[in-house]
Amino acid sequence: MTRETPPTEGRDREAEANRPPSSFDGKPSGWEALSLRLRVFLFFALLMVAAVAVMAAAGVIVATAPAEDRLARLTLALAGGGFALVGLIAWVWLRFDENMVQPMERVARDIRTTLLTGAGKPIDGRDGRYLGLLAPTARAVQQALTDRQAKTDAAVATAVADSARQRRRLEAVLRDLHQGVIICTPLHEVLLYNRQALALLHDHGDLGLGRSAFDALAGETVRHAVDRLTRRLAEGRHQTHPDGLTLSLILHPARGEALLRGRIALTLDEAEATAVGYVVVFDDATREIEGGLARDRLLHGVVEEIRRSLATVGLGIDLLARRAGTAADGIAEPLALERDRLDAALTRLDEAASDVLAGAWPTGRMDATALAEAAAERLTEVGGTLGRPVAVTVESEGFWLHGDSASLLDLIERVGRGIVGGGADGLTVQAGQAGRRAYLDILWRGPPVANEALSAWLETPIGEARVTGRDILFRHQTDCWLDLARDGRVRFRLALSTDSQPTDRRTGTVPAIPARPEFYDFDLFDEPARHALDRTPLAKAAFVVFDTETTGLEPSRGDQLLSVAGVRILNGRLLRGETFDRLVNPGRRIPAASTRIHGITDADVATADPAERVLPAFHRFVGSAALVAHNAAFDMTFLTLKQDKAGVRFDQPVLDTVLLAAHLFGSHDSLTLDALADRFQVTIPEEARHTALGDSLATAEVLLSLIRLLADVGVHTIGDAQKVSAVQAGLRRQQSRY
Amino acid sequence: MEGRHILIADGEAAFADILSALLTADGATIARAGDAAALFARLAAGPVDIVLLDGRLPGGGDGFILCEKLRDAACCGVVLMTPRGRPTDREKGLALGADAVLTKPFSMDALTDAIRRLPQRGRKAAP
Numbered sequence: 001m002t003r004e005t006p007p008t009e010g011r012d013r014e015a016e017a018n019r020p021p022s023s024f025d026g027k028p029s030g031w032e033a034l035s036l037r038l039r040v041f042l043f044f045a046l047l048m049v050a051a052v053a054v055m056a057a058a059g060v061i062v063a064t065a066p067a068e069d070r071l072a073r074l075t076l077a078l079a080g081g082g083f084a085l086v087g088l089i090a091w092v093w094l095r096f097d098e099n100m101v102q103p104m105e106r107v108a109r110d111i112r113t114t115l116l117t118g119a120g121k122p123i124d125g126r127d128g129r130y131l132g133l134l135a136p137t138a139r140a141v142q143q144a145l146t147d148r149q150a151k152t153d154a155a156v157a158t159a160v161a162d163s164a165r166q167r168r169r170l171e172a173v174l175r176d177l178h179q180g181v182i183i184c185t186p187l188h189e190v191l192l193y194n195r196q197a198l199a200l201l202h203d204h205g206d207l208g209l210g211r212s213a214f215d216a217l218a219g220e221t222v223r224h225a226v227d228r229l230t231r232r233l234a235e236g237r238h239q240t241h242p243d244g245l246t247l248s249l250i251l252h253p254a255r256g257e258a259l260l261r262g263r264i265a266l267t268l269d270e271a272e273a274t275a276v277g278y279v280v281v282f283d284d285a286t287r288e289i290e291g292g293l294a295r296d297r298l299l300h301g302v303v304e305e306i307r308r309s310l311a312t313v314g315l316g317i318d319l320l321a322r323r324a325g326t327a328a329d330g331i332a333e334p335l336a337l338e339r340d341r342l343d344a345a346l347t348r349l350d351e352a353a354s355d356v357l358a359g360a361w362p363t364g365r366m367d368a369t370a371l372a373e374a375a376a377e378r379l380t381e382v383g384g385t386l387g388r389p390v391a392v393t394v395e396s397e398g399f400w401l402h403g404d405s406a407s408l409l410d411l412i413e414r415v416g417r418g419i420v421g422g423g424a425d426g427l428t429v430q431a432g433q434a435g436r437r438a439y440l441d442i443l444w445r446g447p448p449v450a451n452e453a454l455s456a457w458l459e460t461p462i463g464e465a466r467v468t469g470r471d472i473l474f475r476h477q478t479d480c481w482l483d484l485a486r487d488g489r490v491r492f493r494l495a496l497s498t499d500s501q502p503t504d505r506r507t508g509t510v511p512a513i514p515a516r517p518e519f520y521d522f523d524l525f526d527e528p529a530r531h532a533l534d535r536t537p538l539a540k541a542a543f544v545v546f547d548t549e550t551t552g553l554e555p556s557r558g559d560q561l562l563s564v565a566g567v568r569i570l571n572g573r574l575l576r577g578e579t580f581d582r583l584v585n586p587g588r589r590i591p592a593a594s595t596r597i598h599g600i601t602d603a604d605v606a607t608a609d610p611a612e613r614v615l616p617a618f619h620r621f622v623g624s625a626a627l628v629a630h631n632a633a634f635d636m637t638f639l640t641l642k643q644d645k646a647g648v649r650f651d652q653p654v655l656d657t658v659l660l661a662a663h664l665f666g667s668h669d670s671l672t673l674d675a676l677a678d679r680f681q682v683t684i685p686e687e688a689r690h691t692a693l694g695d696s697l698a699t700a701e702v703l704l705s706l707i708r709l710l711a712d713v714g715v716h717t718i719g720d721a722q723k724v725s726a727v728q729a730g731l732r733r734q735q736s737r738y
Numbered sequence: 739m740e741g742r743h744i745l746i747a748d749g750e751a752a753f754a755d756i757l758s759a760l761l762t763a764d765g766a767t768i769a770r771a772g773d774a775a776a777l778f779a780r781l782a783a784g785p786v787d788i789v790l791l792d793g794r795l796p797g798g799g800d801g802f803i804l805c806e807k808l809r810d811a812a813c814c815g816v817v818l819m820t821p822r823g824r825p826t827d828r829e830k831g832l833a834l835g836a837d838a839v840l841t842k843p844f845s846m847d848a849l850t851d852a853i854r855r856l857p858q859r860g861r862k863a864a865p
Contacts, residue, residue, distance in 0.1 A: 300822075303822075303823075304821040304822060307821040307822070307823070307841070307842045307843060308750060308753070308821050308842060310842070310843040311750075311753055311819075311821070311842035311843035311844065312750060312752050312753040312756060313843070314843040314844070314845065315753065315756045315757055315760060315843075315846060316752075316756050318760060318845065318846040319756050319759055319760050322760070322763065336845070339843060339845075340845075342843075343843050346823060347823050347841075349823075350822070350823030350824060351823075437825070437829075450803075450806065451800075451802060451803050451806050451834060452803050452806075455799070455800060455803060477824070478826055479824070479826040479827070479830050481802065481830045481833055481834060483833040483834065493833070495826045495829065495830075
């Protein structure tokens with residue numbers, strides 16, 4: 001934003017206006033040198049003197065007149081005195097108006113204009129001549145306002161340039177990505193797409209900003225995925241779901257047969273409560289997926305063939321053994337063993353195949369209840385389209401399934417058409433599990449339906465991609481059938497696999513990774529050749545804020561490291577997605593008193609790596625960043641205890657949040673992590689307190705607050721921070737002596 | 739096994755030959771059907787105790803569908819011999835009316851054991 005100097009009435013006025021306020025340059029003169037109050041007083045004193053003088057003159061005139069002329073003289077004196085007084089008052093008013101009221105109005109107007117527009121006319125130096133300090137003060141205020149506005153304008157201009165630069169870089173990154181990217185509003189209008197998206201969709205002008213994404217992408221899959229994610233968000237399940245607010249999916253262009261493998265992610269508003277759109281990232285997987293499915297078919301076909309041949313050979317061995325009697329001794333038995341070995345190998349292959357081969361078609365984790373509910377919705381819709389309203393109830397256990405929910409629901413829809421079309425009107429969708437097997441059942445009362453009918457339903461192509469139900473079953477390496485349930489209801493049963501994902505050791509939930517996009521920082525592009533770290537500004541430096549849990553407080557008495565965790569800070573941002581959190585096998589028993597603090601038991605660390613293996617991994621995680629800890633001396637002691645054995649050296653600069661806080665607040669304040677967290681309103685979840693990662697995160701937030709305050713007291717670089725820390729450490733050492 | 743009427747429904751001639759020889763030696767009376775049409779023709783011709791049904795009998799498509807038809811006909815015990823090792827095959831076979839499901843290859847002992855467990859006549863209810 002640029003601003004022009006407003007035109008002034010003349011060079012002398014401008015010069016006058018730009019002149020420093022007279023009360024500030026100390027050179028007032030004559031009348032102007034008198035204070036405003038004195039000047040106003042003198043005006044009124046003049047009036048009083050004049051009035052007294054008129055009355056005195058009138059008195060003299062009347063007193064000196066002969067008795068018979070006194071009345072006439074009195075009248076004349078009063079009239080003359082009155083006129084003189086009125087004239088004087090009029091003159092005083094004119095001077096007052098010209099020199100005080102009008103300048104005050106102009107000063108007020110100019111300040112107001114400056115306030116409103118940031119570019120008011122400079123206050124005329126002559127205006128304020130008779131206003132005492134008012135005019136210079138007003139000029140100072142105006143100048144301050146103008147300066148502040150200029151600063152704000154400069155900051156805004158920098159921010160705009162920054163944002164434009166970031167946008168250009170984002171555009172450059174998107175342009176060079178091999179994946180197609182489309183960003184849409186919740187109403188599926190395209191907000192952004194990249195060149196690769198056009199290429200992958202073989203676009204013929206269908207894709208365009210502000211247009212529906214479904215002009216270019218087949219909509220059913222995307223709509224279903226967005227619905228699933230929106231439901232996950234609304235129910236808060238995204239916080240524990242390993243995929244958060246993302247889903248992998250197979251997409252199809254609106255036209256053409258290509259198979260696009262992609263991932264969709266909801267984007268949230270600042271409050272992270274409402275979806276403001278979604279991002280789809282995809283690439284062409286046609287050859288890969290079709291190749292994978294062909295490989296699966298081939299392998300299954302070959303295994304079947306081998307099983308058939310082996311069955312003949314195996315029974316042949318039994319027959320030969322019987323016929324040959326003792327002549328087959330020593331031959332039949334090893335052959336039978338070979339048959340059994342081959343059989344066992346094929347069984348292993350079958351077991352592995354059901355896991356490995358299903359990988360040809362991308363599948364993910366699904367919430368069983370969510371799938372059952374979506375299936376119920378789909379069945380209700382089927383009833384609607386067939387003109388046969390159906391009541392659908394859902395009964396589900398809470399567990400995870402593995403599969404591609406979009407295509408499974410397509411399958412359910414196809415089967416549902418058969419079921420509802422056959423006259424069933426009250427359906428129950430059940431999701432249940434037995435061991436690793438899971439089932440999605442549809443139950444209803446009515447005459448049994450032959451599996452031959454189901455077989456015909458499964459052969460009918462479904463949806464946009466014209467795949468059949470059999471294709472979907474094959475992709476999932478599973479099957480479905482119709483039978484009767486124990487209670488006599490007809491049952492459609494779809495067998496599925498359960499999914500068990502490792503959970504977090506302490507909370508029992510999957511570790512949540514923040515949804516906020518902390519995984520980029522385009523300012524890194526700007527980073528010049530690395531400064532010596534101690535000259536790096538604190539606000540720009542890379543830190544690893546870390547914490548350790550130990551078996552006790554005394555390494556000299558054999559206490560050992562139990563856990564080390566850290567989180568990165570870069571350019572003043574806490575990267576919650578970049579954490580290190582490892583347990584360490586201490587090679588000794590953990591005292592119960594210590595377990596009570598951090599909750600780590602002998603069983604927890606039984607399978608953990610020893611410090612010699614964890615420390616190199618942590619060293620790699622730290623890289624060239626500075627190390628920060630709360631009471632760093634303690635943590636560094638344990639970190640360096642086995643660094644020689646581990647073959648690493650933690651020689652990065654180390655900062656201590658205790659010492660930095662002591663520099664700011666003095667040592668008389670409590671400087672515990674809890675106290676500092678409380679002071680900076682950092683919340684440490686109870687379950688995270690006294691875990692290495694939880695405390696690292698809290699310390700990192702404290703550090704960010706400290707860095708902001710340190711800037712105000714002139715501590716800007718890592719070197720500055722180390723200097724003040726050294727002073728504080730010295731003070732504390734001295735205090736500890738007394 | 740002695741005296742049982744067993745129908746081997748399998749398109750693999752060599753496999754059916756060997757199985758037939760083994761079962762005959764054990765005292766069973768054997769009939770054979772190389773495809774679905776022959777299977778139903780043989781069933782119509784006279785009573786059979788047990789059908790050893792291949793998972794993919796020529797002309798019969800999915801062996802499971804034949805299983806269900808045989809259950810509905812309530813004519814005989816069914817042992818489904820599937821060439822696929824997936825756990826769902828066994829489950830689906832039993833749900834659709836097989837009395838036992840054997841995955842090829844299997845030993846003669848396993849087959850004899852399965853046949854021995856079958857009810858002499860009649861059908862058990864579907865699970």
